[in-house]
Amino acid sequence: MTAPRKGRVTKISGNMVTVRFDSPVMQNEVAYILHGAERLKSEIIRVRNNLAEMQVYEATSCLKIGEEVEFTGELLSVELGPGMLGQIFDGLQNPLPEVARQCGFFLKRGVYIKALSDTEVWDFTPLVKTGDTVRAGDKIGFVQEKIFRHYCMVPFSLRGSFEVVSVENDGRFTIRQAVAQIKDPNGRMYPVFLSQHWPVKIPIRSYAEKLKPDKPLVTRMRLIDSLFPVARGGTYCIPGPFGAGKTVLQQLTSRHAEVDVVVIAACGERAGEVVETIKTFPTLTDPRTNHPLSDRTVIICNTSSMPVAARESSVYTAVTIAEYYRQMGLHVLLLADSTSRWAQAMREMSGRLEEIPGEEAFPAYLESRIASFYERAGVVRLHDGSTGSVTIGGAVSPAGGNFEEPVTQATLKVVGAFHGLSRSRSDARRYPAIDPLISWSKYKSFIDEKQKERGHGILRKGFDIVQMMKVVGEEGTSLSDYVDYLKAEFFDFVYLQQNAFDTVDEATPKERQIYVFDFIYRILESEFIFENKDAALHFFQLLRQLFKGWNSSPWQSEEFEKTEKEIRVHLLERLKKG
Amino acid sequence: MQKLYTNIIQIVGDVITVEAENVGNTEMAQVITRRGTSLAQVIRLDGKKVFLQVFAGSRGISTGDKVKFLGHPMRVATGASLLGRIFNGSGLPLDNGPALYDNLVKIGGPPVNPVKRIIPNKMIRTGIPMIDVFNSLVESQKLPVFSIAGEPYNELLASIATQAEVDIIILGGMGLKYDDYLFFRDTLEEHGALSHSIVFMHTAADPVVECLLVPDISLAVAENYALEGKRVLVLLTDMSNFCDALKEIAITMQQIPSNRGYPGDLYSQLAARYEKAVDFDTAGSITILAATTMPGDDVTHPIPDNTGYITEGQFYLKNGVIEPFGSLSRLKQQVNAKTRDDHRTIMDTMIQLFADYRETQEKQAMGFQMSSWDMKLLKYGKLFEDNMMSLRVNVPLEKALDRGWDILHDCFSPEETGIKKSMTDKYWPDNNENKTYSG
Ligand SMILES: Nc1ncnc2c1ncn2[C@@H]1O[C@H](COP(=O)(O)OP(=O)(O)OP(=O)(O)O)[C@@H](O)[C@H]1O
Numbered sequence A: 001m002t003a004p005r006k007g008r009v010t011k012i013s014g015n016m017v018t019v020r021f022d023s024p025v026m027q028n029e030v031a032y033i034l035h036g037a038e039r040l041k042s043e044i045i046r047v048r049n050n051l052a053e054m055q056v057y058e059a060t061s062c063l064k065i066g067e068e069v070e071f072t073g074e075l076l077s078v079e080l081g082p083g084m085l086g087q088i089f090d091g092l093q094n095p096l097p098e099v100a101r102q103c104g105f106f107l108k109r110g111v112y113i114k115a116l117s118d119t120e121v122w123d124f125t126p127l128v129k130t131g132d133t134v135r136a137g138d139k140i141g142f143v144q145e146k147i148f149r150h151y152c153m154v155p156f157s158l159r160g161s162f163e164v165v166s167v168e169n170d171g172r173f174t175i176r177q178a179v180a181q182i183k184d185p186n187g188r189m190y191p192v193f194l195s196q197h198w199p200v201k202i203p204i205r206s207y208a209e210k211l212k213p214d215k216p217l218v219t220r221m222r223l224i225d226s227l228f229p230v231a232r233g234g235t236y237c238i239p240g241p242f243g244a245g246k247t248v249l250q251q252l253t254s255r256h257a258e259v260d261v262v263v264i265a266a267c268g269e270r271a272g273e274v275v276e277t278i279k280t281f282p283t284l285t286d287p288r289t290n291h292p293l294s295d296r297t298v299i300i301c302n303t304s305s306m307p308v309a310a311r312e313s314s315v316y317t318a319v320t321i322a323e324y325y326r327q328m329g330l331h332v333l334l335l336a337d338s339t340s341r342w343a344q345a346m347r348e349m350s351g352r353l354e355e356i357p358g359e360e361a362f363p364a365y366l367e368s369r370i371a372s373f374y375e376r377a378g379v380v381r382l383h384d385g386s387t388g389s390v391t392i393g394g395a396v397s398p399a400g401g402n403f404e405e406p407v408t409q410a411t412l413k414v415v416g417a418f419h420g421l422s423r424s425r426s427d428a429r430r431y432p433a434i435d436p437l438i439s440w441s442k443y444k445s446f447i448d449e450k451q452k453e454r455g456h457g458i459l460r461k462g463f464d465i466v467q468m469m470k471v472v473g474e475e476g477t478s479l480s481d482y483v484d485y486l487k488a489e490f491f492d493f494v495y496l497q498q499n500a501f502d503t504v505d506e507a508t509p510k511e512r513q514i515y516v517f518d519f520i521y522r523i524l525e526s527e528f529i530f531e532n533k534d535a536a537l538h539f540f541q542l543l544r545q546l547f548k549g550w551n552s553s554p555w556q557s558e559e560f561e562k563t564e565k566e567i568r569v570h571l572l573e574r575l576k577k578g
Numbered sequence B: 001m002q003k004l005y006t007n008i009i010q011i012v013g014d015v016i017t018v019e020a021e022n023v024g025n026t027e028m029a030q031v032i033t034r035r036g037t038s039l040a041q042v043i044r045l046d047g048k049k050v051f052l053q054v055f056a057g058s059r060g061i062s063t064g065d066k067v068k069f070l071g072h073p074m075r076v077a078t079g080a081s082l083l084g085r086i087f088n089g090s091g092l093p094l095d096n097g098p099a100l101y102d103n104l105v106k107i108g109g110p111p112v113n114p115v116k117r118i119i120p121n122k123m124i125r126t127g128i129p130m131i132d133v134f135n136s137l138v139e140s141q142k143l144p145v146f147s148i149a150g151e152p153y154n155e156l157l158a159s160i161a162t163q164a165e166v167d168i169i170i171l172g173g174m175g176l177k178y179d180d181y182l183f184f185r186d187t188l189e190e191h192g193a194l195s196h197s198i199v200f201m202h203t204a205a206d207p208v209v210e211c212l213l214v215p216d217i218s219l220a221v222a223e224n225y226a227l228e229g230k231r232v233l234v235l236l237t238d239m240s241n242f243c244d245a246l247k248e249i250a251i252t253m254q255q256i257p258s259n260r261g262y263p264g265d266l267y268s269q270l271a272a273r274y275e276k277a278v279d280f281d282t283a284g285s286i287t288i289l290a291a292t293t294m295p296g297d298d299v300t301h302p303i304p305d306n307t308g309y310i311t312e313g314q315f316y317l318k319n320g321v322i323e324p325f326g327s328l329s330r331l332k333q334q335v336n337a338k339t340r341d342d343h344r345t346i347m348d349t350m351i352q353l354f355a356d357y358r359e360t361q362e363k364q365a366m367g368f369q370m371s372s373w374d375m376k377l378l379k380y381g382k383l384f385e386d387n388m389m390s391l392r393v394n395v396p397l398e399k400a401l402d403r404g405w406d407i408l409h410d411c412f413s414p415e416e417t418g419i420k421k422s423m424t425d426k427y428w429p430d431n432n433e434n435k436t437y438s439g
């Protein structure tokens, strides 16, 4: 074995350290700064002459000039294998519960713990036999991880085709025991384990082809699914000012979205919010599987007071884990809160590197980084014909709540759907505060196109009438305009708004959305007879009340049908005949 | 024997550069000048060049002055001996008591492991209906008071501090006026709270760099108490001065500003402090209330904006009252379901009606006709402002809820409130005799 390549610290500025080296180094290589007994993980982000500039994934206090640095020759990587579901990792994939067991209340710098257990045993079942031909990503066998068959795959890093030389029979294995041996055409042997390593900044590409995202990802949020849908394998963003409801929206989505696996990247936001997820998910049952929600969830948690460089890598760690489960033919949803904090981490580092700044001091490569991150979403057809997908939804926290800022703008260029939260809607407690007048989606909704257009139309009309009423007052508005305004308000209150605290209303399945939307469409199309505005107002207030009751009664329950009848009776009273 | 360095090669702003060896990043040093000794902290190392931020400022430092490195980062004494004492931003006594060196801990320590936190669940009662009823304060919450200069934000902080059932109060003053400091001291003393309070004070006349240390030093002491199981309330006033101090240092260090001159890491800097608020699994807690004055009453200014993205809501103090709109306690739902069964009903109903009142006011101002419903709302709004919103009102939560029912009863019929019948049956007052307010 060759001696590790070494360097020495020459400069320390915040979490950036410059190192002098005399043997070759690699861009984005991981290195450790040796400070007494501590080893501080870092990544080379720029090389100039014989100086390497590194971002340190830890606080740099007490580090000294001249301290030794050890280069590893590895890119920043994660370990992918069974045991990740239900786990809580930091941005570098350290399992936080284990860190707490070893270090107590506080995080301790320089403590790195293996992401996956060395000793846990898994029941392995082989899927190939000796003599089979395989390539990167092919399934060698599987173990049962929570509710899924967790496939053990030929390492994604291998190129070309391989022959299976041996494979274990059914049996119990740890991730450190090889379950198969494969060889390349030159006879070189490679072991296959239950887990493998992968560098986080490189997409996993072991699939046959990338497909167009055309199937809806049902979030069970009516406003999203019906009007601004998300597709499986698509991308979307949620920009909004502070307190507008980005996190609550993502929390609801992480609970109700119809996907197999949810990866939550808590990137530079509040620790308290992650605690809520950590503590409640094990106690919540996923109605689709009857297992705790935590069984389908992986949490990557690099909150705002944790080291900034690790925040930058946390979104990559998250998307790599998402891609890994996609390789098993699963549908994965990655929720990142907030991508602005990730962008700010890049900005901090760029500032330390004294790069020429772009707008608001963000680096010039901000746009391309954002684009290539979202590019890792997609539906793919795997070599065995099955499909898997990664869908990415990112919260954006624009400075001053103003969407004309670099991160929001760069994100809008690449995503397929935009759910813009507005301060006025959240102030009015109209949750979810997605503003239907500014949001858009390029994906197809399961709601009939014509009906959906009618919905958008009445909202726009309602908005115009409100603007007009501000000038001329209610007195100056015609009865028919006033009724359109009431229809728009009605549609908003009973369909777009959803009560997150009502156990039924918080999530609406697809069938129910289609049914209710059709019902409302007919109301929007109907002509009613009112003698005056008061009568109209009263009519719609009552209708709204009835609908609220309908929304909180379980789908197709007796109560549901009873309320529907009441609504129909109420409608008939004012419906224009003919 | 520690070595003395005398080759100061650069003085820019409050940052001096000295050539030295074997110095640790963020290590403390003493700068010895003719006029006295000041603490300084290493903020950058480049070969032999050591950049030091001088706490007392660089005024009067000569290139021939001496620098002595102390071999450790900034530390502060902790424990019972601090109670009742007053210190400056560097931790030196401002009262006549002795300097303390007990149980020294590093300031700006590592973050808490999220898995060692618990979901906050204890309400802090303040006696202020706009808080207790409408935006309950919760133990371990981090909450700023947004206001413009001149609003009684310090009075509000002091009033909360003296009513809250906490074990320790720590006041971190940044750019505080001496009068304001005296006000805090007298108020705490009046309520017998001084003996379990600690003050770290930086006044407007003190060097900027010391202002930067106040949150860290206050929170390091708080953390130590919390680990011993104590419930600690930290008051930070005014965090806008802290942000401006950050800006000043960043510009001195020639960092590229991101927004209106503020450094790009303002968010991370603020978060590192606010995230110290915690409810420890099996130990105590830290609650942080901070005053944040908004330049130009502009909530999109980088200071309130970055703060709002970090904290768990905000109290918006305007025209001497806590505005119901714009104020938000994001943790209220953790506690207000288990106070009294009408708490959420009163909260939602009164705010909705108050929003309607504001609309009616607007209509009135535009000269539109007032209906009988509008007249009811106008009456309601006035009663609400006088008997709920005013900061002079100080009643326990239960009494405030009763008062809410009385106000509703005085203005509306039960149906008009939109409250469900089972609730009005239980709480609707039947006569006016024991009115809980003098409206
Ligand atoms: N769907 C909802 N139903 C009810 N209340 C909501 C909803 N969404 C948001 N809220 C309220 O708004 C508060 C703030 O929401 P949230 O934390 O999601 O904001 P945010 O946009 O993530 O803000 P930040 O950018 O500061 O993180 C919540 O604590 C809650 O009180």
Ligand SMILES: [Mg+2]
Pocket (backbone or CB within 6 Å): A246, A247, A248, A269, A337
């Ligand atoms: Mg949020």
